[in-house]
Amino acid sequence: MGLARWSLLTMLVFEAAAQESAPPYKFSTTVTGEPLYTFGTSVVANSGFKGDIYLLKPETSKLPNFSRLKPVGSIYTTYLCVPRRSFDEGFPGITDRFEWFAIDYNGRFWVSREGRYEFALVSDDGSKLYIDGKKAIDNDGIHPELKAFGRVVLSAGVHSIRVSYFQGPRYHLSLMLAVRGPDDPEFRVSHMDDFKPPPDVAERELAEKPARKK
Numbered sequence: 001m002g003l004a005r006w007s008l009l010t011m012l013v014f015e016a017a018a019q020e021s022a023p024p025y026k027f028s029t030t031v032t033g034e035p036l037y038t039f040g041t042s043v044v045a046n047s048g049f050k051g052d053i054y055l056l057k058p059e060t061s062k063l064p065n066f067s068r069l070k071p072v073g074s075i076y077t078t079y080l081c082v083p084r085r086s087f088d089e090g091f092p093g094i095t096d097r098f099e100w101f102a103i104d105y106n107g108r109f110w111v112s113r114e115g116r117y118e119f120a121l122v123s124d125d126g127s128k129l130y131i132d133g134k135k136a137i138d139n140d141g142i143h144p145e146l147k148a149f150g151r152v153v154l155s156a157g158v159h160s161i162r163v164s165y166f167q168g169p170r171y172h173l174s175l176m177l178a179v180r181g182p183d184d185p186e187f188r189v190s191h192m193d194d195f196k197p198p199p200d201v202a203e204r205e206l207a208e209k210p211a212r213k214k
Contacts, residue, residue, distance in 0.1 A: 039103060039175070040075030040083055042093050048078035048192040049105040049163070053091060056100040058164060062140050062165050063126050078192040080105065080163060084145050084174040085123060087167070102166035109195035114156045115182030119190070122147045122176040123165060129177070130162040142168045155175050158197070 040051050052071035056064060073094035090096035111117075121129050121137045124145040129137035136150035167173045179190040 010082055020153060036107070038085075038087065038089070039091070040077035042073070042075055042091075045076040045078070046151060046158040047107075047196070048076060049080070049107040049161075051075045051077065051103040051105040054102045054104070055095065055097055056102055058100050060100060060166065060168065061142050063166050064102060066102075067128045069102075071104075075103070077105075079189050080175055080177040081087055081189045082173070084172060086171045087173050088171055099167055099170040102164070103175060105161075105165070107161050109159055109192055110197035111156055111159060111195065112198070114154060115183060116153050117182070118180040118187070119150050119152070120147060120176075120178040120180075120187050121150070121163070122178075123176060124172060124174045125166055125168045127163065127165045127175060130160075130164075132159050133162075144172075145174045166192045 001129050026136035040049070051074060052066075053073050053075065054064065054066065054069045054071055073091065075091065075094070088098045090098045095101070119129055119131075119137060121127055122145060123139050124143050126140040127137075127148075128135060128140055129150060131152050131154070134153050137148045139146055163175075163177060165175050177190045178187040180187045
Protein backbone atom coordinates (compact mmCIF):
# COMPACT_ATOMS: atom_id res chain seq x y z
CA MET A 1 0.00 0.00 0.00
CA GLY A 2 1.44 3.40 -1.02
CA LEU A 3 2.16 6.10 1.56
CA ALA A 4 -0.48 8.46 0.16
CA ARG A 5 -3.13 5.73 0.21
CA TRP A 6 -2.16 4.74 3.78
CA SER A 7 -2.41 8.36 4.92
CA LEU A 8 -5.87 8.71 3.36
CA LEU A 9 -7.04 5.49 5.04
CA THR A 10 -5.71 6.69 8.40
CA MET A 11 -7.54 10.02 8.03
CA LEU A 12 -10.80 8.24 7.24
CA VAL A 13 -10.43 5.95 10.28
CA PHE A 14 -9.81 8.90 12.62
CA GLU A 15 -12.71 10.84 11.10
CA ALA A 16 -15.07 7.89 11.59
CA ALA A 17 -13.90 7.46 15.19
CA ALA A 18 -14.49 11.15 15.89
CA GLN A 19 -18.00 10.98 14.48
CA GLU A 20 -18.83 7.91 16.56
CA SER A 21 -17.56 9.50 19.78
CA ALA A 22 -19.34 12.85 19.26
CA PRO A 23 -22.50 13.42 21.34
CA PRO A 24 -25.83 13.61 19.49
CA TYR A 25 -26.31 17.07 18.00
CA LYS A 26 -29.99 17.25 17.13
CA PHE A 27 -32.23 19.13 19.53
CA SER A 28 -35.51 20.96 19.25
CA THR A 29 -35.23 24.65 18.35
CA THR A 30 -38.67 25.31 19.80
CA VAL A 31 -38.78 27.45 22.93
CA THR A 32 -42.16 26.82 24.54
CA GLY A 33 -44.36 29.86 24.91
CA GLU A 34 -41.88 32.35 23.46
CA PRO A 35 -41.09 33.70 19.99
CA LEU A 36 -37.76 32.88 18.36
CA TYR A 37 -36.39 36.38 18.17
CA THR A 38 -32.94 37.04 16.74
CA PHE A 39 -30.22 37.40 19.40
CA GLY A 40 -32.38 39.24 21.96
CA THR A 41 -34.39 42.39 22.63
CA SER A 42 -33.55 45.85 23.92
CA VAL A 43 -35.96 45.41 26.86
CA VAL A 44 -33.80 45.43 29.98
CA ALA A 45 -33.98 42.24 32.05
CA ASN A 46 -32.41 41.44 35.41
CA SER A 47 -32.01 37.73 34.69
CA GLY A 48 -30.75 35.70 31.75
CA PHE A 49 -28.11 36.93 29.34
CA LYS A 50 -26.99 40.50 28.76
CA GLY A 51 -25.37 40.78 25.35
CA ASP A 52 -23.11 43.73 24.59
CA ILE A 53 -22.89 44.51 20.87
CA TYR A 54 -19.62 45.55 19.21
CA LEU A 55 -18.80 46.67 15.69
CA LEU A 56 -15.89 44.91 14.00
CA LYS A 57 -13.55 45.89 11.21
CA PRO A 58 -14.21 44.17 7.86
CA GLU A 59 -12.13 41.05 7.31
CA THR A 60 -12.03 40.26 11.04
CA SER A 61 -11.30 36.53 11.20
CA LYS A 62 -11.78 35.70 14.89
CA LEU A 63 -13.36 36.94 18.09
CA PRO A 64 -11.87 40.26 19.23
CA ASN A 65 -10.41 41.31 22.55
CA PHE A 66 -13.54 42.92 23.96
CA SER A 67 -11.64 44.88 26.59
CA ARG A 68 -10.22 47.02 23.76
CA LEU A 69 -13.62 47.81 22.26
CA LYS A 70 -16.58 49.90 23.33
CA PRO A 71 -20.08 48.43 22.99
CA VAL A 72 -22.63 50.33 20.92
CA GLY A 73 -25.56 48.92 22.89
CA SER A 74 -26.94 45.90 24.73
CA ILE A 75 -29.65 43.28 24.25
CA TYR A 76 -31.22 40.79 26.64
CA THR A 77 -32.40 37.21 26.29
CA THR A 78 -33.05 34.11 28.37
CA TYR A 79 -31.81 31.71 25.68
CA LEU A 80 -29.63 31.56 22.57
CA CYS A 81 -31.50 29.90 19.73
CA VAL A 82 -30.94 31.42 16.30
CA PRO A 83 -31.19 28.59 13.73
CA ARG A 84 -29.34 29.19 10.46
CA ARG A 85 -31.01 32.06 8.62
CA SER A 86 -30.45 35.08 6.44
CA PHE A 87 -29.90 38.22 8.52
CA ASP A 88 -30.10 41.77 7.21
CA GLU A 89 -32.24 43.71 9.71
CA GLY A 90 -29.48 44.70 12.12
CA PHE A 91 -30.38 45.67 15.69
CA PRO A 92 -33.27 48.16 15.74
CA GLY A 93 -32.62 51.08 18.03
CA ILE A 94 -28.94 50.17 18.35
CA THR A 95 -27.28 49.75 14.95
CA ASP A 96 -28.21 48.81 11.40
CA ARG A 97 -25.05 46.69 11.09
CA PHE A 98 -25.84 43.15 9.95
CA GLU A 99 -22.33 41.94 9.25
CA TRP A 100 -18.94 42.40 10.96
CA PHE A 101 -20.34 42.61 14.48
CA ALA A 102 -19.86 40.71 17.72
CA ILE A 103 -22.01 40.03 20.78
CA ASP A 104 -20.56 39.20 24.18
CA TYR A 105 -23.24 37.52 26.31
CA ASN A 106 -22.82 37.24 30.07
CA GLY A 107 -25.07 35.81 32.76
CA ARG A 108 -25.33 33.66 35.86
CA PHE A 109 -27.21 30.44 36.47
CA TRP A 110 -28.09 28.14 39.34
CA VAL A 111 -27.34 24.42 39.37
CA SER A 112 -29.53 22.41 41.74
CA ARG A 113 -27.80 19.08 41.13
CA GLU A 114 -24.08 18.66 40.85
CA GLY A 115 -22.68 16.51 38.10
CA ARG A 116 -21.47 16.52 34.51
CA TYR A 117 -23.16 18.97 32.15
CA GLU A 118 -22.63 18.72 28.41
CA PHE A 119 -22.94 21.78 26.20
CA ALA A 120 -23.40 22.08 22.43
CA LEU A 121 -22.51 25.40 20.78
CA VAL A 122 -23.56 25.89 17.16
CA SER A 123 -22.55 29.00 15.24
CA ASP A 124 -21.88 30.72 11.94
CA ASP A 125 -19.37 32.38 12.30
CA GLY A 126 -17.20 32.06 15.43
CA SER A 127 -18.17 31.51 19.07
CA LYS A 128 -16.77 30.49 22.44
CA LEU A 129 -18.35 29.30 25.69
CA TYR A 130 -16.92 30.06 29.13
CA ILE A 131 -18.18 28.60 32.40
CA ASP A 132 -16.91 30.27 35.58
CA GLY A 133 -14.32 32.13 33.54
CA LYS A 134 -12.84 28.96 32.01
CA LYS A 135 -13.15 28.17 28.30
CA ALA A 136 -15.41 25.16 27.79
CA ILE A 137 -15.93 25.31 23.99
CA ASP A 138 -13.89 26.96 21.24
CA ASN A 139 -15.79 27.30 17.96
CA ASP A 140 -14.00 30.44 16.76
CA GLY A 141 -13.13 31.60 13.25
CA ILE A 142 -14.85 32.39 9.96
CA HIS A 143 -16.81 29.27 8.98
CA PRO A 144 -20.22 27.99 7.95
CA GLU A 145 -22.48 26.54 10.62
CA LEU A 146 -20.38 24.29 12.85
CA LYS A 147 -21.14 22.48 16.09
CA ALA A 148 -18.75 22.05 18.99
CA PHE A 149 -19.09 20.29 22.32
CA GLY A 150 -17.79 20.63 25.85
CA ARG A 151 -18.25 18.89 29.18
CA VAL A 152 -18.07 20.57 32.57
CA VAL A 153 -18.50 19.13 36.06
CA LEU A 154 -20.53 21.62 38.08
CA SER A 155 -21.15 21.82 41.80
CA ALA A 156 -24.54 22.83 43.15
CA GLY A 157 -24.90 26.59 43.41
CA VAL A 158 -24.25 29.70 41.33
CA HIS A 159 -22.09 29.73 38.20
CA SER A 160 -21.19 32.35 35.62
CA ILE A 161 -21.65 31.80 31.90
CA ARG A 162 -20.34 33.71 28.93
CA VAL A 163 -20.97 33.17 25.22
CA SER A 164 -18.94 35.28 22.81
CA TYR A 165 -20.07 35.37 19.18
CA PHE A 166 -19.18 37.20 16.00
CA GLN A 167 -20.63 37.46 12.51
CA GLY A 168 -18.29 38.02 9.59
CA PRO A 169 -19.51 38.69 6.04
CA ARG A 170 -23.20 38.78 5.07
CA TYR A 171 -25.78 37.23 5.02
CA HIS A 172 -26.24 33.87 6.73
CA LEU A 173 -25.63 33.23 10.40
CA SER A 174 -26.64 31.07 13.35
CA LEU A 175 -26.08 30.80 17.10
CA MET A 176 -27.49 28.09 19.38
CA LEU A 177 -26.55 26.91 22.85
CA ALA A 178 -27.88 23.59 24.13
CA VAL A 179 -27.29 21.67 27.33
CA ARG A 180 -27.67 18.12 28.62
CA GLY A 181 -27.68 17.71 32.39
CA PRO A 182 -26.91 14.60 34.46
CA ASP A 183 -30.50 13.33 34.13
CA ASP A 184 -31.29 14.57 30.62
CA PRO A 185 -31.70 11.92 27.88
CA GLU A 186 -30.85 14.44 25.13
CA PHE A 187 -29.76 18.00 24.48
CA ARG A 188 -32.22 20.86 24.80
CA VAL A 189 -32.00 24.61 24.24
CA SER A 190 -30.30 26.07 27.30
CA HIS A 191 -33.00 28.30 28.77
CA MET A 192 -31.87 30.42 31.72
CA ASP A 193 -35.31 30.14 33.34
CA ASP A 194 -34.52 26.44 33.86
CA PHE A 195 -31.53 27.42 36.00
CA LYS A 196 -33.02 29.90 38.43
CA PRO A 197 -32.14 29.73 42.15
CA PRO A 198 -34.81 28.52 44.56
CA PRO A 199 -36.92 31.25 46.22
CA ASP A 200 -35.07 30.93 49.53
CA VAL A 201 -31.74 31.85 47.92
CA ALA A 202 -31.06 35.58 48.26
CA GLU A 203 -30.48 37.53 45.05
CA ARG A 204 -27.27 38.89 46.53
CA GLU A 205 -25.65 35.46 46.03
CA LEU A 206 -25.98 35.92 42.28
CA ALA A 207 -24.50 39.39 42.48
CA GLU A 208 -21.53 38.21 44.52
CA LYS A 209 -20.22 35.97 41.72
CA PRO A 210 -19.20 38.28 38.83
CA ALA A 211 -18.61 36.90 35.36
CA ARG A 212 -14.93 37.11 34.42
CA LYS A 213 -13.86 38.58 31.10
CA LYS A 214 -10.80 37.83 29.04
